[in-house]
Amino acid sequence: MGSKGENNRQLIVEAADQLFYTRGYHQTSFRDIADATGIPRGNFYYYFKTKDEILHAVVEARLQVYGDILNACEQKSNEPRQRLLCFSDMLAHFEDNIIVTGCPIGTLCSELAKDEDDLQQVSRAVFKMMRSWLAEQFSALNYSDADARAMDMLARMQGITVMASAFQDRDFIHRSLAELQNWINGQVSN
Amino acid sequence: MGSKGENNRQLIVEAADQLFYTRGYHQTSFRDIADATGIPRGNFYYYFKTKDEILHAVVEARLQVYGDILNACEQKSNEPRQRLLCFSDMLAHFEDNIIVTGCPIGTLCSELAKDEDDLQQVSRAVFKMMRSWLAEQFSALNYSDADARAMDMLARMQGITVMASAFQDRDFIHRSLAELQNWINGQVSN
DNA sequence: GTCTATATGTAGATAGAC
DNA sequence: GTCTATCTACATATAGAC
Numbered sequence: 001m002g003s004k005g006e007n008n009r010q011l012i013v014e015a016a017d018q019l020f021y022t023r024g025y026h027q028t029s030f031r032d033i034a035d036a037t038g039i040p041r042g043n044f045y046y047y048f049k050t051k052d053e054i055l056h057a058v059v060e061a062r063l064q065v066y067g068d069i070l071n072a073c074e075q076k077s078n079e080p081r082q083r084l085l086c087f088s089d090m091l092a093h094f095e096d097n098i099i100v101t102g103c104p105i106g107t108l109c110s111e112l113a114k115d116e117d118d119l120q121q122v123s124r125a126v127f128k129m130m131r132s133w134l135a136e137q138f139s140a141l142n143y144s145d146a147d148a149r150a151m152d153m154l155a156r157m158q159g160i161t162v163m164a165s166a167f168q169d170r171d172f173i174h175r176s177l178a179e180l181q182n183w184i185n186g187q188v189s190n
Numbered sequence: 191m192g193s194k195g196e197n198n199r200q201l202i203v204e205a206a207d208q209l210f211y212t213r214g215y216h217q218t219s220f221r222d223i224a225d226a227t228g229i230p231r232g233n234f235y236y237y238f239k240t241k242d243e244i245l246h247a248v249v250e251a252r253l254q255v256y257g258d259i260l261n262a263c264e265q266k267s268n269e270p271r272q273r274l275l276c277f278s279d280m281l282a283h284f285e286d287n288i289i290v291t292g293c294p295i296g297t298l299c300s301e302l303a304k305d306e307d308d309l310q311q312v313s314r315a316v317f318k319m320m321r322s323w324l325a326e327q328f329s330a331l332n333y334s335d336a337d338a339r340a341m342d343m344l345a346r347m348q349g350i351t352v353m354a355s356a357f358q359d360r361d362f363i364h365r366s367l368a369e370l371q372n373w374i375n376g377q378v379s380n
Numbered sequence: 381g382t383c384t385a386t387a388t389g390t391a392g393a394t395a396g397a398c
Numbered sequence: 399g400t401c402t403a404t405c406t407a408c409a410t411a412t413a414g415a416c
Contacts, residue, residue: 008381024304026217029409040383045411100303107300109356110292114214127356151353151362152369159349163341166299166317172341179342198399219391230401232394241392 009047009057011037017058021097021104024111025055025119055122062104062126070133080140084153084184087134091157091177095170102165105130106158130154141187149187156180199237199247201227207248211287211294214301215245215309245312252294252316260323270330274343274374277324281347281367285360292355295320296348320344331377339377346370 015036019028030051034041048054073086091098101107105126112123134150143149160176163169205226209218220241224231238244263276281288291297295316302313324340333339350366353359 022304024216024301026214027304030411031408041410042384042386042412043382046381049411051410102300102303106352106356107304110297110300110352111214113290113292113355114212114217114297124356127353148365151357151359152366155349155353155362155366156346157349158352159345159347162296162300162348162352163317163345165303166296166314167341169341172345175338176342176345220393221390231392232402232404233400235393236399239393 008037008039008043012039012044012047012054013057013061016054017061020055020058020108022101025108026111052119052122055119059122059125063129066105066126067129070130080137081184081187083137084134084187085181087130087137088153088157088177088180088184091160091173091180095173098161098173099164099168099170103158103161106161127154138187143187153180153184156183198227198229198233202229202234202237202244203247203251206244207251210245210248210298212291215298216301242309242312245309249312249315253319256295256316257319260320270327271374271377273327274324274377275371277320277327278343278347278367278370278374281350281363281370285363288351288363289354289358289360293348293351296351317344328377333377343370343374346373 012033015033016028019032019036023032030041030044033039033044033054044054048057069090070087073083076086077083094103097104105123109120109123109127112119131147131150131154134153135146138146138149156176157180160173160180164173164176202223205223206218209222209226213222220231220234223229223234223244234244238247259280260277263273266276267273284293287294295313299310299313299317302309321337321340321344324343325336328336328339346366347370350363350370354363354366
């Protein structure tokens, strides 16, 4: 705690987080992370026994980051629709990254869907958190199918990122986000 | 043409097509393709100079396959909405593969979005074909924003495949497809 | 805790016999 | 056209000095 070691560990996780996003998990090597951090390759195994332990740590870090975003949306308003709008704003906030490399969560899941069950489950964690948070908001709007609407909203946002990234189309994000926010505003309390 | 060589070339492309889908492009090695076809590794370089030449050939093959599907939808009906419904049926038709490995086109684009421009452009080709075909159908419904609606429809379908694959949720495909087809039926001629 | 040197495997790609 | 043997680079991972 506060030691040099914990600091290095955090540096590795931050660099890996970024690289897993921009290059993909399998396409990121220890050498890449070493170059990004200045920490020698062999040193990594003091902190992590295997590459997928780094993945676990990256996902933990992401749970923290996106958990903070969810909390921020909660504190911004008590109105569920406002919270949903706040969540959808991520599309605009991360627009620059999305058109180049897609969604960090979605692309990780898509990549690791082609791997062992173990890795799939890890990558799914952030989606799970978002899904249940979104479902809470829809529940607060008295929907009985709150979880289904949560999935719908995640699917809409993922579809937007996939196509915006495939065609590197910034305008498509703007247009789609406007439509999505219209849809959210149409989700009135029952 | 009709020679043994062309036959082997086709076997390589078919095996690579399948493996690029189920394991991803980078995670597929020449050894994997060799094992799948029985054709020795070193032999591949007689047909393809590099791995990305195999990718080009795979995309060509996919353009053929999905082009045939588009033609089939055209022949099935002259009514644009019927054609759009036919296109959306792919979600049900390929359901088994989608929940396990996602969409072959979408996941390829997502993976290669993290690589050089060259590979990105190749992977985008099938989406381009679908996009313009869908836009034709919306144009036939007298929409001035036909291309935008084509993008919307692709985005919706991609979002469905990403989330269905992430949570391996078959029911989500069924439910979402029904909603999508409701949306298509609402696209009445202007 | 830190770092170098290295083990072991496999990747994409090539050479050259047949 | 077909196949074996092999090159070079780099992957994950380890050993062990400091």
